[in-house]
Amino acid sequence: MRAVSVGGRRAGRWYGALWPPVAFGAGSIVLWELAVKVFDFQPYFLPPPSAIWQQFKENPQLIWHATKVSGLNALIGLLAGAVLGIAVAFLLARFRLLNDLVTPLAVALNAVPIFVLVAVFNNMFSITSEVPRRLMVTLVVGFIVLVNVARGLREVAPTQLELMRSYAATEFAILRKARVPNAVPYLFTALKIAAPAAVITAFVSEYFGGSQNGLGSRIVASIAISKNATAWAYVLGACLLGLTFYLITVGLERAASPGGVAARRRDGA
Amino acid sequence: MSEAAVEVRGMTKTFNAGRPGSVDALVDIDLTIRPGEFVSLIGPSGCGKSTQLRLIANLLEPTTGEVLVNGKSARQARLDQDYGMAFQQAGLFEWRNVAKNVELPLELKGWDKQRRRRRALEMLELVKLPEFADHLPWQLSGGMQQRVAIARALAAHPPLLLMDEPFGALDEMTREHMQSELLRVCGETETTVVFVTHSIPEAVFLSTRVVVMSPRPGRITTVVPVDLGARRGVDTREDPAFFIKVTEVREALRGMPVTDLDEPVREP
Numbered sequence: 305m306r307a308v309s310v311g312g313r314r315a316g317r318w319y320g321a322l323w324p325p326v327a328f329g330a331g332s333i334v335l336w337e338l339a340v341k342v343f344d345f346q347p348y349f350l351p352p353p354s355a356i357w358q359q360f361k362e363n364p365q366l367i368w369h370a371t372k373v374s375g376l377n378a379l380i381g382l383l384a385g386a387v388l389g390i391a392v393a394f395l396l397a398r399f400r401l402l403n404d405l406v407t408p409l410a411v412a413l414n415a416v417p418i419f420v421l422v423a424v425f426n427n428m429f430s431i432t433s434e435v436p437r438r439l440m441v442t443l444v445v446g447f448i449v450l451v452n453v454a455r456g457l458r459e460v461a462p463t464q465l466e467l468m469r470s471y472a473a474t475e476f477a478i479l480r481k482a483r484v485p486n487a488v489p490y491l492f493t494a495l496k497i498a499a500p501a502a503v504i505t506a507f508v509s510e511y512f513g514g515s516q517n518g519l520g521s522r523i524v525a526s527i528a529i530s531k532n533a534t535a536w537a538y539v540l541g542a543c544l545l546g547l548t549f550y551l552i553t554v555g556l557e558r559a560a561s562p563g564g565v566a567a568r569r570r571d572g573a
Numbered sequence: 574m575s576e577a578a579v580e581v582r583g584m585t586k587t588f589n590a591g592r593p594g595s596v597d598a599l600v601d602i603d604l605t606i607r608p609g610e611f612v613s614l615i616g617p618s619g620c621g622k623s624t625q626l627r628l629i630a631n632l633l634e635p636t637t638g639e640v641l642v643n644g645k646s647a648r649q650a651r652l653d654q655d656y657g658m659a660f661q662q663a664g665l666f667e668w669r670n671v672a673k674n675v676e677l678p679l680e681l682k683g684w685d686k687q688r689r690r691r692r693a694l695e696m697l698e699l700v701k702l703p704e705f706a707d708h709l710p711w712q713l714s715g716g717m718q719q720r721v722a723i724a725r726a727l728a729a730h731p732p733l734l735l736m737d738e739p740f741g742a743l744d745e746m747t748r749e750h751m752q753s754e755l756l757r758v759c760g761e762t763e764t765t766v767v768f769v770t771h772s773i774p775e776a777v778f779l780s781t782r783v784v785v786m787s788p789r790p791g792r793i794t795t796v797v798p799v800d801l802g803a804r805r806g807v808d809t810r811e812d813p814a815f816f817i818k819v820t821e822v823r824e825a826l827r828g829m830p831v832t833d834l835d836e837p838v839r840e841p
Contacts, residue, residue, distance in 0.1 A: 463664030470630055470658045471681045472651050481677070485668045 351533040359537035366522070367541045374518035375545050377434055378506035381441020382499060382549070388442060389449025390491070396450075397457040397483065410451055418443060422509040437509040437518075444505045445498040452494035456487025492557040499549035507542055519545070576644040578733055578765040579606040579629055584638030586624055597790035598624045602638070604784065604793065608732065611759065611766045613776035613783045615822065621791025622769045623737055629767060630658060630735050643732060654682060656733040657726030661741040663718035665710040665725075672697065672706040675725045682729060696724035699758055716747040723755065727762055734759065734766045740775070749810070752778055756805060773826070777801075777818045778810060785825040795825040 333353050339345070340352040347355070360367065396403040421443070425436030460482050468478045510520030519542045526535035586599040599621040606612050614622040627633045629640055631647035642650035650656060657678070665674045675693040684692075697703045700720040702713075710718055719739055726734055739755075740748045752775060759766055770776050776783045777799055785795040799818045801809055809815055 461662070461664060463660045463662040464666060466632055466660065467658065467664055467677075469632055470651065470656070471654060471678050473681050477681060481680070482666070485666070488668070 348530060348532055351536055355533040356536040356540060359531075359533045360540055363534065363537065367519075367538060370517065370519045370522045370538060371541050371545055373434075373515075374503070374506045374510070374520060374542070375548075377437045377509070377518065378441055378502040378545070378549065381438045381506065382445050382495075382502040384438070384442040385445025385498065385502070386449050386491075386495065388446040389494070390453055392446070392450050393453035393457060393487075396454050397479070403454070403458075407451075407454065410447055410454075413447055418447075420512075423512045426513050431513070432515050434515070436514065437506060440509045441502045441505045445502050448498040448501060449491065449494045452490045452497075453487050456490030457483045460486045488560065492553065492560065495553040495556070496550065499553045500546045503542070503546040503549050577605045577641070578608045578610065578643060579604070579767060580641040580644075581605070581625075581629070582639050582641075584625075584628065584635045584640060586621070586628060586633065587636045590636055599628070600790040600792050602791075602793060606765060606767065608765050609763060610781045611756075611768065611779055613768045613770055613780040614786060615770055615773065615776045615783055616786030616791070616826070617788050618771070619791075620786040620788040622786055624791070625786075626735055626737050626767060626769050630656065650733075654678065654729055655731055656735050657729065657731045659719070659722045659726045659734070659736045659739045661738040663710070663715070663722040665718055665721060667710050669710075670706065671702065671708050671710065671713070671721050674710065674721055675728050677725060678729050692728055693724075696728050697721075699727075699761065700724045700754065714747075716743055716751060719743065719751060720754065723758065727758065727764065730762065732765060734764045736766065737769045738771070739768075741770075748775070753806065755779065773819055773822050774810070774815075777815060777822060778805065783818075783822050785822060797821050797825060 336350075337352050337354060340350060345352075392406070396406060422436055422440040425439050429435045457479075464482055464486075465478070468482055473481070506518065507520035507523075510518045511524060515521070516525055519538050523535045523538045523542070526532070526538060581602050581604040584599060584602040585597070587595055587597050589595040602625060604612075614625060616622050624633065628635050629642065629647060631640070631651040640647040643655055645653070645655070665671075666677065669677070672690065672693045675696050676689040679689040679692060694703065694706060697706055700723055702717060702720055702724070705713060705717065705721075710721070713721065722739070726736075740751050743751060755766075756779060758764075766779075768776070768779060778801070780799050783797040783799055784793055785797065786792065787794045797818065801812070801814060801818070
């Protein structure tokens with residue numbers, strides 16, 4: 305019988321998968337530090353990691369505050385975008401014509417860096433408003449979620465659909481028992497892509513004007529006054545924020561599939 | 574047993590009828606299947622045997638002619654869930670555990686939770702997988718998944734089981750084992766079976782009648798009655814009577830053009 309326990313093996317694999325990237329990352333930082341010393345790079349060109357860490361330690365409140373502003377924008381946009389994307393995906397699954405109209409457009413728009421639209425949104429709201437940035441994140445996330453969830457609702461295995469028809473299942477029953485559960489892994493895939501994208505969009509949106517309060521605008525402002533190491537310290541904050549968002553969605557995915565359906569599929573079992 | 578389990582009269586199926594590129598998939602099909610029979614449809618690829626099964630299941634509508642299942646129209650039989658169905662792909666819902674998969678047709682019939690659960694466990698007992706009720710499909714081998722699919726197809730105790738190459742993706746040894754299991758299960762539940770296959774020994778081993786079909790347009794050329802007795806087992810496949818019937822079916826299939834179409838034509 306082929307039912308297997310994976311508990312012990314998984315622990316070993318975790319460790320095995322973890323140390324190479326960690327070692328590589330640590331090695332890169334050491335090389336960076338050495339390169340700055342050996343080639344005597346000027347601070348405006350590339351500050352050493354030690355100087356960046358110094359700035360990071362010295363300005364915890366400033367970085368934390370900027371992180372909160374950008375993080376909140378990203379979070380609100382992520383949630384609103386997910387709701388929007390899911391809602392439209394359901395509409396597309398329900399109405400064939402709408403699907404034929406919207407899906408090619410959504411796929412095409414997904415390939416365009418639509419965050420440049422934030423300049424237009426800025427014009428629509430007051431200069432200190434956070435709404436344009438949140439709106440931008442919502443749109444970026446919305447498209448990613450829409451495209452993936454719509455595919456999950458649509459691409460149910462043909463055998464499963466024929467079975468449901470042989471049971472004389474109503475369209476609603478097919479939606480509830482086949483399409484929606486089929487789309488769940490697609491949603492989490494979308495969120496895993498969308499979470500870091502939300503953070504990036506929140507930062508980049510700040511480059512287009514508005515309040516100088518988020519990580520993105522702090523990076524630009526620090527560079528403008530030649531505080532390069534400080535700018536890099538904000539970049540470090542941005543990395544940590546992006547990572548946090550990503551880890552949250554990975555955690556959500558694990559919680560949502562205790563049997564590990566998605567994980568098992570990836571493992572090719 | 575007054576009425577036929579399946580009655581097909583003057584049925585034709587033309588895909589894209591009346592349009593350019595129309596394909597005559599089936600022509601003049603007449604077939605009567607009595608309750609308790611095990612009938613195999615066999616023929617080269619593209620002969621419309623899967624199409625015929627889908628017409629009986631009312632997953633497709635015939636162009637002309639009619640299909641009756643238990644004396645009702647095929648459509649009514651589908652709405653009443655008068656048949657169970659199994660395909661080459663087990664088609665288990667990967668987010669449901671094994672028992673919940675078996676319960677699916679009962680859920681759609683509106684059975685309450687306890688009754689569903691009890692029946693699902695009975696069915697798993699029948700296909701000898703009771704200890705796997707709480708497993709997820711990926712934890713089972715291909716043969717075990719197919720047994721779950723059969724348990725699911727029979728869960729509502731339908732009088733008719735429609736199977737489309739259910740063992741086509743299994744290795745030879747698993748396949749022979751599954752054939753014996755299927756005979757046992759259908760014998761115990763007194764289910765009529767219509768079975769699509771392209772394996773001659775499989776058709777002969779399982780069937781009371783083998784329906785031989787020709788391709789393009791698909792029609793029934795020969796019906797070979799087989800009676801290898803109720804107690805078929807490992808020895809049956811070495812029985813001279815088995816070989817005689819295998820040869821008879823092979824002769825009936827000989828000389829048919831082999832098309833290079835692997836898949837039956839489906840409605841676009």
